[in-house]
Amino acid sequence: MLKEFRQSLLVSIWFVFLTFPLMVVRVNTTESIVEWRWMSLVWVAVASFFLSYLWRYMLARQQAKKKVEEEGVQQLSKAQLLLEDMTFRYKAMGVLLAFSLVFPWIFDTYQSTIMISALIYVVLGLGLNISVGLAGLLDLGYVAFFAVGAYSYALINHHFDFGFWACLPVGGVLGCLFGVILGFPILRLRGDYLAIVTLGFGMIIKVVLENWNEFSFGPSGIANIDRPGLFGIDMNIDGSTTYIYYIMVAMVVFTILITMRLRNSRIGRAWIALREDEIACVAMGIDMARTKLSAYALGAFWAGMVGVLFAAKTTFINPASFTFMESAIILSIVVLGGMGSILGVILGAFILILLPEYLRAFSEYRMLAFGAAMVLMMIFRPQGIISNIRQKYEYKGLKEEADNG
Amino acid sequence: MADKHKLLEVKGLTMDFGGLRAVDSVSLEVHEGEIAALIGPNGAGKTTFFNCVTGIYTPTKGDILLHPKGLATRRLNGLKPNKVTEMGLARTFQNIRLFPDMTVLENVMIGRHCRTKSGIFRSIIRSRGVREEEQQIVEDSYQLLVKVGLGEFANEFSKNLPYGAQRRLEIARAMATDPFLLLLDEPAAGMNPQETAELDQLICKISEEDRIAILLIEHDMKLVMNISNPIYVMEYGKKIAEGSPQEIKDNPKVIEAYLGEETDA
Known part of the structure; x- marks a missing residue:
């Protein structure tokens, strides 16, 4: 404690020295006098001391925690213990589901629209979580699959007049297909190289969409895409938004269910093993090519599906919606939420999408706050909001063990 | 001979x-x-x-x-x-190559991968056959852990095991592939x-x-x-x-x- 105190004191003196000409001395050129603002000196000293102390305190706390973990004791926070409790889990899920069902009736259309985009990112995050979080294949061009889905619906709807429900699976399958197409050339790559190639793939899709006018109508995009239909009933915008909202909720539930089952299956274990150690994984008899391709294809599938919904929601798409920034946000959702954790990714998506939305009042500072939050998060909780919890299996020996011990 | x-x-x-x-x-x-x-x-x-x-x-x-x-x-x-x-033909590695963020049991379960066959769609539907196969994997893997003397560590992360135990876990994992x-x-x-x-x-x-x-x-x-x-x-x-x-x-x-x-x- 004393060490931290002394260091913080030094930091604050240093800051006072550095900012002295800026904060204290002010030359009034019209009256030719020098103002000495000693009060601001005090503020700088106090603020820098406080921040530095807090910083050091948090770092020390984290170090201590790490030490405990290295000694083999698995430290679980209270929240995680609560999550382990199955009855609590079911109750919480029930409440959340009920809340999400009445949501559009409590709040106005604006809120529903925001919630739809948050839910879209939840699905995107869960999809990317398969390739990045589970299989450990860093993908910086994930938005390309999203674009594939959106454009497949927009183009099919424009040329052939097929409806939303017919195109939803088509978008998913096309996303899948592109996942495999991208997957083949990068089977041998890993780490940084993989990231660069996927980044390139994301760029290629966007450039193609921007420049191939005959196919994609270029930067002007495609307008007047049909909203999802419900047995041919005419809906106004409010009704349609509510309808899309419900489709989105259903899709999120569907995605969670399937990704959860996949994660805890034989396939999911192979993905995680691939993430942990590629060579050992292959030596244990797992087909690397097949495992990687399936991870890519299944990750891309969700992006394709939700892309169709995105096109139907906005009724207008152009290549500007599918920039690298989107890929980066989706990746941040996965990293911030906790790699491989489904609940973490959902929380991450809500935080990253809803927070900037509700911080519009401070719109000038929101990207600044956003960036600072990310930096702090990575320093103090690098494993994400929810860290990796493994499934516990039931086996015959378990009961005897409990009896003996 | x-x-x-x-x-x-x-x-x-x-x-x-x-x-x-x-x-x-x-x-x-x-x-x-x-x-x-x-x-x-x-x-x-x-x-x-x-x-x-x-x-x-x-x-x-x-x-x-x-x-x-x-x-x-x-x-x-x-x-x-x-x-x-x-x-x-199964192997272990000179510098231990376990899957550190998976449990000890799961490490062995990975070894069973090539002897089982549930695919993606069957895993999603989780039919009875798949559930039975899963349970069989768990039981077989646990038996192997008992054999190498790691039964009590089944639900620990493999990175938290002592060094000698990690080596034995590698052997159990290799044996899970039925070599x-x-x-x-x-x-x-x-x-x-x-x-x-x-x-x-x-x-x-x-x-x-x-x-x-x-x-x-x-x-x-x-x-x-x-x-x-x-x-x-x-x-x-x-x-x-x-x-x-x-x-x-x-x-x-x-x-x-x-x-x-x-x-x-």
Whole structure:
């Protein structure tokens, strides 16, 4: 404690020295006098001391925690213990589901629209979580699959007049297909190289969409895409938004269910093993090519599906919606939420999408706050909001063990 | 000894890395029920030899033939590592390569992967067959953990295990692939004498109870001389001797190359 105190004191003196000409001395050129603002000196000293102390305190706390973990004791926070409790889990899920069902009736259309985009990112995050979080294949061009889905619906709807429900699976399958197409050339790559190639793939899709006018109508995009239909009933915008909202909720539930089952299956274990150690994984008899391709294809599938919904929601798409920034946000959702954790990714998506939305009042500072939050998060909780919890299996020996011990 | 079934036959295996010949026409045989050992000074090419046999490298020259009992002979050259494992040849690594963020049980369950077959769609639907297969994987894996003495650690993260236990977990994981030949790359490295003695027993147990032939690389002479027969000696990529422990101890070439330092001391 004393060490931290002394260091913080030094930091604050240093800051006072550095900012002295800026904060204290002010030359009034019209009256030719020098103002000495000693009060601001005090503020700088106090603020820098406080921040530095807090910083050091948090770092020390984290170090201590790490030490405990290295000694083999698995430290679980209270929240995680609560999550382990199955009855609590079911109750919480029930409440959340009920809340999400009445949501559009409590709040106005604006809120529903925001919630739809948050839910879209939840699905995107869960999809990317398969390739990045589970299989450990860093993908910086994930938005390309999203674009594939959106454009497949927009183009099919424009040329052939097929409806939303017919195109939803088509978008998913096309996303899948592109996942495999991208997957083949990068089977041998890993780490940084993989990231660069996927980044390139994301760029290629966007450039193609921007420049191939005959196919994609270029930067002007495609307008007047049909909203999802419900047995041919005419809906106004409010009704349609509510309808899309419900489709989105259903899709999120569907995605969670399937990704959860996949994660805890034989396939999911192979993905995680691939993430942990590629060579050992292959030596244990797992087909690397097949495992990687399936991870890519299944990750891309969700992006394709939700892309169709995105096109139907906005009724207008152009290549500007599918920039690298989107890929980066989706990746941040996965990293911030906790790699491989489904609940973490959902929380991450809500935080990253809803927070900037509700911080519009401070719109000038929101990207600044956003960036600072990310930096702090990575320093103090690098494993994400929810860290990796493994499934516990039931086996015959378990009961005897409990009896003996 | 001669009438025993030959499982692995390596003929004139050569591996070049650019201009460097890491393994130079090495021949070796492993028979049913044997615990064979491959020894030699550091950098002799033992691990490279293992990597060639298990498919991580494709050898420059030579043949690696596998004669599974009751099945046709297969040539392993250039096969992918997972195919080699599927054929019944499992390995461990010199520098431990577990899956650190998976539980001990899951590490072993990964080994069962190539012997089970639930696909993506069946896993999503989670039909009864899939659930039963899953439970079978769990039970089999747990039995293997008990066998290597790690039953109580089943739900720990594998990175939290002590070093010796991690080595035994690697063996359990390799055994989960149902091999008939197990390749152990320095299983006793970094172990204390007591742990080495336990490992000694474990290897003998695997050999006797499960009828799995073993080929091991080891530096711990006591362990090698205790349990293995025959022993193959490599130096600078070449095989310089083979024979029973006694023959190896008396072989002047081996003493010069490898044990020589011990007689000096």
